[in-house]
Amino acid sequence: MDATTPGPLAPDVLDRDDLRRALEEHDFAAAFSLIKKWGGLSQNRIAAACQLTPGKVSTIMNGSSRVTSIEVIRRISDGLRIPGHMVGLAARPWESPKTALQGPQPPTPDTGQADTDAVPWRPDATTGMAADLTRSDLVMDRRAATRALAGAAVTGAPLLDALDGWRTPAAADDRARRPGRLGAREVEELEATARAFRQWGRTGGGGLRRKAVAGQLAEVATALDEHQTPAIERGLYRVMAQLAGTAASMAWDVGQQRRAQDYYRLALRAAHAGGDTRFGANVLAGMARQMLYHDRPHDALELVRLAQDGARHAAGPRLRAMLHTREAWALARMGRPSGFHRATGQASEALADAGRPDSEPYWIGYFDDAELAGVTGGRLLDMARSDPQTYADQAADHIRTALNHRGPEAGRGHALDWIGLAECAFLLGDITGAADHSRRAVEVASGLRSGRVRAQLAQLYPYTVGDGVPRAIVDVRGSIRTLLTT
Template sequence: MSPRSCGCTRRRRHRVTSFEVVCRIADGLRIPGHLLGLAPRPWEKQEQTQPPELPDRRPAAADIPWRPDATVDLAADLTRSDLVMDRRALTLALAGAAVTGAALLDSLEGWLQPAAVLPPPARRGRLGMREIDELETTARAFRQWDHRYGGGLRRKAVLGQLAEIAGALDEHQAPDIETRLYRIMAQLAGTAATMAWDSGLHHRAQEYYRLALRAAHAGDDQVFGANVLAGMARQMLYRDRPDDALQLIQLAQEGARDVIGPRVRAMLHTREAWAYAAQGRTAGFHRATARAAEALAEAGTGEDEPYWIAYFDEAELAGVTGGRLLDLARQDPRRYADRAANEIRTALSSRGTEAGRSHALDRIGLAECRFLAGDIAGGAEDTHRAVAAARLTQSGRVRAQLGQLYPYTVGHSASRPVRDARDSIRDLLSN
């Protein structure tokens, strides 16, 4: 092996862990500071001093125009900056809080406008339908992996595939190929968002959600765009921002009202119900939940709607409803704890460990219901089942929920089953 090749090998093995190195990478690759959680770089400030007629080459993500070519540039920027850093450096640099309020909502208004039509390029790439079919299969596989295992175990692989899609779109393809490529980009970006979120990278997750929405817009996929907005709403609900979540759901319903099928409509109603429950509006919660059940009853076979919504069935509706009743039970356990437990048991009876993250969250929720209802022994028993389910997934959200379950096991030192349950949670979270 030549000295040059040895040097390349050593460089590939070097891990980016120093904050100073991250800064040098940003300057060398001209990556804007906001994409890496940094202050604006010196060269950005110089560009801002250019005459007014010269536009900023790298606008902030929220200000990027809703054009297909701008979406491709955004995908290239996001993936390039993520792929050069290891997990530890990425966590330090990009784990900022998600954008909320008007700063978030105003940046998404372009979703409601028709996609811009660009002049045809002089040359086109040579991707064919066979390659597109393979890319769609890969996107499905990554989505299924995230649904079952969660976390960021394959996040870099998803980002690498996303970068490849951006490269293919940058070369321009035949119109029907480009449309499908944008739709694949949207699905991969949505998966990258949930993986980033599961890894605690909340701001980065939001950036990928934005990319997914823009890609769905460019690919004229209003149904998946509504699904992306529902994902963003769920993130806001976990961040205790129900007002933002409700507006995001309303934006999804407005932009895709004429094209969504009953399963997607039912899913949107459950997110709406979640927001109402978080606001303490119990009448609105029950009304939206009833609408979700009515919409789901209209659903036919899985062939009638996109593959990615097939998970939303009666078991999913029961699990989501149980989770929202659990939210209410924390304020009024006598009224809601048993009702929440019954809904969660219905979900568990219909889906097992193959549901991965959802199954583990159901187990944790049921254990909390038992504690809230005063059934300490039953709560301890279900806690052991919850920990066993949590061991089968790498989801950060599952571990966060286990952390919220832990206080219920404190203060019962005389009970051996509760002590054992507490130790099982501590052992899992310490690894």
């Protein structure tokens, strides 16, 4: 089946609670029986779609054989067009609005596309965009949230053209508004709340925390509809930018890629309206990272260049260093190791000039030597997958440095360090180390509600599969599978 072929299961079948539970628990005996009953598929058709033999499907359905192989789970997901998150996998390559997989998609918030993309950007369009996005999020039920997972991020020229307003001054805001009553103290309290929410975002997304961020964002948008003094208005737009950035990270972490991108665009516009070019550059770096996860390094590099250009005169050492690491990531994905090493060296030089973390905005204070080591190790690991002899040892050294200097407070970063170190050990043939690091990775990951961490664990899982693997690896495989299906 190619990437544009609709799956054989109707949307109402995938929406059944009994089927969802069976898929989440990897009870494929029950899942296949339900698909046969409600989806109208014979055992032979299920087998053909999933690239399994009819005999294999029969043994699964009668309970004689359990599905434990991630590769078989991928075949089932791809063959029946079951979204990856429903079976503990990362989003599958075919998941996009064009597949019509889950029936009608949730309505995209009416953000006034023609108005929001107009140049120069208008602040009133930004507040309208915030109101529409948060209203949609706050009333989204479970079914709508599930369907939102199919929304693919915009890439290429449509994405980059929509960001042209970043380069120009904001348009005048001449709306007739009610008098506002907020002062500097209230803005400071909102900033403190945004800071706390940002810390939440480092441990995962979704649930009540996501609703809390959306609710606070809606309140800020309402306050901006009143007539605030210029200084208060700038402060409110900066708070809006930080809240929207956190909402983007949370949406991405639960797999809602298009919604994450919408929030990133809102964050960039709000930073622009508030005159905060540094946070705007940080938002563009977040969008670049999203493109890199979607294997769009050229788009990512364009976004990083846009960030570097916009914050050229305002960025401090930590922000410059972080932007260089995103540049390095894109170059590595483009198969340009010399460019990767050059950009990584520039990141190290920039960070060497950094003072105390509180000398720059709090949201970039996390970027220190440990973070640089971690992201550099991750990029070396990317290259080690195709050339382990050259890069695996280097990747492991950098990741160990990160682990020696930061712990669970790093949230996702700490878990990803352990997963990366485990993969390095597998690539180097260090089975004992691989088992130890994988166990530690599962232990750390179990304390987070992060889709990105789960996706990386799913990539680690195939290393644990095979004939004759040691008992320690078999145990690790079981613990990873249990976590992915919980």
